[in-house]
Amino acid sequence: MRQVYFDNAATTSIHPRVIDRMIEVMRDVPGNPSSTHAVGRKAKSLIENARKTIAKQLNVTAGEIIFTSGGTEADNLIINSCVRDLGVEQIITSPIEHHAVVHAVEQMENQYDVEIKLVDIKACGSVDLDSLKNLLKASAKKKLVSLMHINNEIGNMLDIDAVSQLCKKNDALFHSDMVQSVGHFKIDLQATPVDFIAASAHKFHGPKGVGFAYIRKNSKLRPLIFGGGQERGARAGTESVHNIVGLEEAFKISYENLDQDRKHIQQIKDYFKDSLKAKVPGVKFNGNCGDNDKSTYTLLNVCLPVPPEKNLLLLFQLDLKGIACSKGSACQSGSDQGSHVLNAFLSDEDKQKPSVRFSFSHENTKDDVDYTVDVIKQFIEEPAFSAS
Numbered sequence: 067m068r069q070v071y072f073d074n075a076a077t078t079s080i081h082p083r084v085i086d087r088m089i090e091v092m093r094d095v096p097g098n099p100s101s102t103h104a105v106g107r108k109a110k111s112l113i114e115n116a117r118k119t120i121a122k123q124l125n126v127t128a129g130e131i132i133f134t135s136g137g138t139e140a141d142n143l144i145i146n147s148c149v150r151d152l153g154v155e156q157i158i159t160s161p162i163e164h165h166a167v168v169h170a171v172e173q174m175e176n177q178y179d180v181e182i183k184l185v186d187i188k189a190c191g192s193v194d195l196d197s198l199k200n201l202l203k204a205s206a207k208k209k210l211v212s213l214m215h216i217n218n219e220i221g222n223m224l225d226i227d228a229v230s231q232l233c234k235k236n237d238a239l240f241h242s243d244m245v246q247s248v249g250h251f252k253i254d255l256q257a258t259p260v261d262f263i264a265a266s267a268h269k270f271h272g273p274k275g276v277g278f279a280y281i282r283k284n285s286k287l288r289p290l291i292f293g294g295g296q297e298r299g300a301r302a303g304t305e306s307v308h309n310i311v312g313l314e315e316a317f318k319i320s321y322e323n324l325d326q327d328r329k330h331i332q333q334i335k336d337y338f339k340d341s342l343k344a345k346v347p348g349v350k351f352n353g354n355c356g357d358n359d360k361s362t363y364t365l366l367n368v369c370l371p372v373p374p375e376k377n378l379l380l381l382f383q384l385d386l387k388g389i390a391c392s393k394g395s396a397c398q399s400g401s402d403q404g405s406h407v408l409n410a411f412l413s414d415e416d417k418q419k420p421s422v423r424f425s426f427s428h429e430n431t432k433d434d435v436d437y438t439v440d441v442i443k444q445f446i447e448e449p450a451f452s453a454s
């Protein structure tokens with residue numbers, strides 16, 4: 067059966083060059099990076115080279131990059147330590163963050179005397195910057211602002227420059243979950259004075275289980291995980307050398323191919339949008355993902371005009387036809403809670419319809435789009451859809 071992978075915001079395939087490099091390291095570099103002998107020093111030098119590669123691209127210093135087990139750990143490390151060690155009294159965040167931030171913030175509220183404030187979300191699913199401005203000015207409490215750069219469900223892009231300037235002006239720390247943007251966009255952390263970011267290798271064709279936190283120099287964050295002195299004391303535990311080298315390789319390839327991949331993926335997204343508009347009357351694009359200036363080129367979140375009786379069958383049908391994509395639906399009838407992101411801004415009418423996230427990579431083709439749009443069209447039009 068035909069297979070189409072349109073779930074690249076969930077995870078990407080590992081690039082073949084990354085796999086080769088990881089195998090080489092697993093085979094040829096057995097040392098523990100903390101060992102002082104030559105075998106250990108070899109492993110250590112690979113990690114330090116990876117740190118330098120990442121730092122150079124992001125325009126920061128190598129000491130500001132801390133390897134973690136992924137985006138979730140990086141978000142947790144930053145949010146926890148800001149409250150526990152830096153005396154943050156108020157966290158300003160949004161209701162549309164990834165659960166790695168939403169639940170880390172909730173945990174801080176349960177554990178510490180910290181106040182949580184949520185910015186307003188506009189009808190298009192974007193953060194209301196006036197609301198952020200008002201919250202920043204409302205009290206003299208020490209603040210951490212945690213707002214993601216690119217929303218993983220709807221693709222809306224935050225005006226990160228405006229937010230970082232606002233935070234700076236109001237003496238607030240600024241953390242941005244950049245898991246969906248690192249590897250897909252050029253990022254200069256000197257030009258955009260963010261204090262902390264989180265990134266994850268498996269979102270840009272690297273291995274799962276590795277990522278990094280950027281922690282601005284002299285921030286005085288302390289570890290989430292205690293033990294040995296690895297990662298300059300910021301994250302204990304023997305480093306996953308092959309994963310870190312895999313992350314570095316994927317990162318390099320992403321930035322080497324950025325312009326060419328972006329052009330291809332943008333064409334896929336535009337073609338998908340146009341085909342849906344032509345063949346599925348009544349289709350809507352959730353949030354700003356239909357607007358290329360305000361959203362990432364890597365995803366499309368669509369609200370489909372499916373009759374209510376077939377609502378729950380759509381994802382099942384796409385799966386049966388070999389199409390991998392993500393359910394992005396708001397709260398519908400039944401026990402399912404739905405997407406906290408879509409629930410934050412969709413109209414009541416659109417919440418009743420199924421929404422699906424299609425997310426792209428350089429591996430997708432226009433044929434993938436044609437096949438998928440035809441499956442959707444057939445599903446919507448056929449009164450009683452046959453699975454054959």
Ligand SMILES: Cc1ncc(COP(=O)(O)O)c(C=O)c1O
Binds near residue numbers: 139
């Ligand atoms: C925006 C965002 N933040 C954080 C994460 C978590 O990253 P990881 O899977 O590396 O823990 C994800 C992954 O889905 C994400 O999309």
